Amino acid sequence: MGQLAEQFVPFLPQFRYNRRDAHFLGKPVDFVVFDGLCDDGIDQIVFVEIKSGKKKSLDRRQRHIRDCIADRRISFEVVTVQEVSHTYS
Numbered sequence: 319m320g321q322l323a324e325q326f327v328p329f330l331p332q333f334r335y336n337r338r339d340a341h342f343l344g345k346p347v348d349f350v351v352f353d354g355l356c357d358d359g360i361d362q363i364v365f366v367e368i369k370s371g372k373k374k375s376l377d378r379r380q381r382h383i384r385d386c387i388a389d390r391r392i393s394f395e396v397v398t399v400q401e402v403s404h405t406y407s
Contacts, residue, residue, distance in 0.1 A: 324348050324368045335364065346379045 321344050328337035328349070338356040340349045349366040365387065367380055376384060386392060 323370070327368050335366075340366070347383060 324344070325342050327333055328335070328340040333340075335351045335353055336356055339353055340351045342349055347365045348368045351364040351366055352360050353364055354361040365383060367376065369375075
């Protein structure tokens with residue numbers, strides 16, 4: 319139920335990014351925001367984890383993601399896939 323509610327957070331007034339720039343993942347973090355995407359330019363990419371209720375701390379995986387970003391251990395990769403042809407007999 320919590321994960322369903324998290325998908326509506328971009329529609330709340332306290333969400334500081336354009337909701338059209340927010341892409342829901344759910345796990346291991348809730349959103350990736352491509353800030354400025356809907357305006358044809360990206361100013362920054364933001365990983366957003368939504369916390370509600372009593373548990374407000376990040377889990378182990380989320381801390382690892384946060385640390386990779388902080389340490390600039392992040393990259394962009396393009397994977398090109400060749401078209402595969404099948405022969406049937």
